[in-house]
Amino acid sequence: MTNKKLELIENLESSVRSYVRSFPAVFTKARGYKMWDEDGNEYIDFFSGAGALNYGHNEPSMKQKLVDYILKDGITHSLDMATDAKVDFLHNLNEIILKPRNMDYKIMFPGPTGTNTVESALKIAxxxxxxxxxxxxxxxxxxxxxxxxxxxxxxxxxxxAGIPLGHSVTMPYDNFVEDEEDTLHYFERFLEDNGSGVAVPAAVILETVQGEGGINAASMTWLKELEIICKKWEIVMIVDDVQAGVGRTGTFFSFEPAGIEPDVICLSKSIGGYGLPLAITLIKPELDDWIPGEHNGTFRGNNMAFVTAAEALTFWKDAAFEKNIQENAAIVTEFLDDMIKKYPEMKGYRKGRGLMQGIASDIDGFSEKVAEHAFKRFMIMETAGGQDEVFKLFPPINIDKEGLRSGLETIELSIKDALTSMGIDKGAIKS
Known part of the structure; x- marks a missing residue:
């Protein structure tokens, strides 16, 4: 880092910082799928705040609603007291999202982060x-x-964590076992056998598409079979839709194509619409038996986030909005499949679904190199997986076709750069 502002960060900020290491620039402005640094360089953002900016940066209608709210001295902080902003959000969530999908849930406001909604889900289960x-x-x-x-x-x-982490049991995710063994059969055998050492749990928790874990997508059949097991054994089924939800996989909830009804749903990140902190936990009414104040949080009443979240939900009134996401997802799928065929040297295979896809490479360090070269070409994207083996595409869900194709062109150039810099055979590369 040679920039003085970056030197200040290096000198003062904790060593735990991470993204500033991957993207060493001082950003000053953002709009839609673009960001600008202090030198005026324009970046394409295929990171979207790790899924917290599904609608892009500074979406105009949300921005105007937020500015108007601030200028009229709207309530900023209110714990869980009643405010107009909170009522508007609850109304829109119920009328635009839940009712049309025949979903009956109580809406809980934990603290405003993803881990807060997960903690509340585990606790109620x-x-x-x-x-x-x-x-x-x-x-x-x-x-x-x-x-x-x-x-x-x-x-x-x-x-x-620094301490033993207990009261949890890990089971294999869909397709985790290489021989394609039915992982849910394995899970249920543990439940059936008194000698397995695994008691009937309070809950199962899962992502339908594992974001940080490598863009692993569970099949719809697997999800449906898991729901059947949960009902049979009276296990609370928790779907963590913090990253995969709010349109990221092509539908508002990532599990919709499977036709399942989770007992508890965790939402955060883009539920706030604008990037403002907000989280909600959706709980089946029969499970919603909290004592008032039994789970609380000082910042669960983030009214500015209620304002932008309520506006963001209005986009979903028009079926064309969801259709456009799915059209863009199809473009991404076609592109990634083409890259895999065009550049077999990267030993890649496609993962994920919707606008939550990427390419995993069997070459150690290759995906990190792609992301590194993308940044040099003024594009922001990250890697995922236990070994950072996947470079993942997270464009805004409302990105226009021009922006999407521009980003994809940059990714192809970055793939070429990575192959060249690693000295990998370039037989398939065309100039």
Whole structure:
């Protein structure tokens, strides 16, 4: 780092910082799918705040609603008191999202982060079942607080807790076993056999597409079969839709194509619409038996986020909005498949679905090189997986076709750069 502002960060900020290391620039402005640094360089953003900016940066209608709200001295902080902003959000969520999908849930406001909604989900499952253990899945990621870490697979992040993480059992995710063994049959055998050492859990928690874990997508059949097991054994089914939800996979909720009805749904990141902190936990009414104040949080009443979130939900009134996401997803799928055929030297294969896709490479360090070269070409994208083996595409879900294709062209150039810089045979590369 030679920039003085970056030197200040290096000198003063904790060593735990990460993204500033991957993207060493001082950003000053952002709009839509673009960001600008202090030198005026324009970047294409295929990172979208790790899924917190599904609608892009400074979306105009949300920005105007937020500015108007601030200028009229709207309430900023209110704990869980009643405000117009909160009422508007609840109304829009119920009328635009839940009712049309025949979904009956109580809406809980935990603290405003992903790990907060997960902690509340784990707590209500344990409270309502009287059981302690929770089953999670290999490569899952659910947050950085102790309860969430206990159901997270990444060993580096788990180690950071500094204490033993208990009351959780890890089972293999869909397609985790190379011989394509039915992983849910394996799970149910543990439940059936009194000698397995695994008691019937309070809950299972899963992502339908594992973001940080490597863009692993569960099949719809697997999700449906898991729901059947949960109902049979009276296990609370928790879907963590913090990253995969709010349109990221092509539908508002990532599990919609499977036709399942989770008992608890965790949402954060882009539920706020504008990048402002907000989280909600959707709970089936029969499970919603909290004592008032039993789970609270000082910043669960983030009214500015309510304002932008309520406006963001209006986009979903028009079926064309969701259709456009799916059209863009199809373009991404076609592009990635083409890259795999065009550049076999990278030994890649496509993962994920919707606008949550990427290419995993069997070459150590290759995906990191692609992301590194993308940044040199003024594009922001990141890697995923236990070994950072996947370079992933997270463009805004409302990106226009011109922006999408421009980003894809940059990615192809970055693939070429990575192959060249690593000295990999370039027989398939065309100038």
């Amino acid at each position: 344990r409270k309502m079942t009287g059981r302690t253990d929770v089953v999670s899945f290999t490569n899952g990621f659910h947050g950085m607080t102790v309860g969430s870490l206990a159901v997270t697979g990444n060993s580096m992040k788990r180690k950071g």
